[in-house]
Amino acid sequence: MKPGHPHATEDCRAVSEVLQRIGDKWSLLVVRRLGDGPLRFNELRAAVGGISQKMLTTTLRTLERDGFVTRTVFPTIPPRVDYELTELGRELEVPVKGLAEWAIANMARISEARRRFDTSTAA
Amino acid sequence: MKPGHPHATEDCRAVSEVLQRIGDKWSLLVVRRLGDGPLRFNELRAAVGGISQKMLTTTLRTLERDGFVTRTVFPTIPPRVDYELTELGRELEVPVKGLAEWAIANMARISEARRRFDTSTAA
DNA sequence: CGGGATCCGTTGGGATACTG
């Protein structure tokens, strides 16, 4: 995708879809936590913080479906389930980290723009 | 929290928020189109394709609020409104392009993982 | 031409209760 190249519409859609997938409320937080190593369900729940059990389940299922995370069940009592990033999941962290750094570096500018917009439209 | 891997929780949240902002259904598509230069409302509507007038309006308003886009009104009859990327908007394209290239390069792997997951759970 | 206002179906996501 060179600069000046007429980027195909389907590619833009594809990017947008991926972005929507990992751009939901919890996926990125979960992936980030698993980036430090495998975790059990409730460990992950505590590590992420503020996520409901329902959303953690659905988030993990979707991440598993898309091949970012593996789910390993140990048939013990009580049961134990480990979640771990796949190779694809770890590779995803690279471009995401790029966006992360940009976001951290620029969130002040965004907040500032937002504040300016809000005060100007309040008139 | 591991030493040597100092991503604070607030930073993760911040990234997640930015990702959700541009990870909605249309923002990225709009930004991509404006990346080729300023466009009028209906030009943009046609260029993006499939977006409703309401969503284009709200998407542009939010992008404007966050400082990614400028809105210029020409007080003519009929009215003319130009939308253009700001410097911040153009800078955003850099990390997004990184993610874009990753998405395009790996969407086959995602589709494959998804297909495998779906057929295995169908049983 | 570039919206604003409204209605409405769909989806996201939290709270709670129950289960193997």
Place this chain on the structure above:
DNA sequence: CAGTATCCCAACGGATCCCG
């Protein structure tokens, strides 16, 4: 412990009508 099932609300997003 690691879920599933259910209810419920709020936000997203499309369709339509109207207006300066």
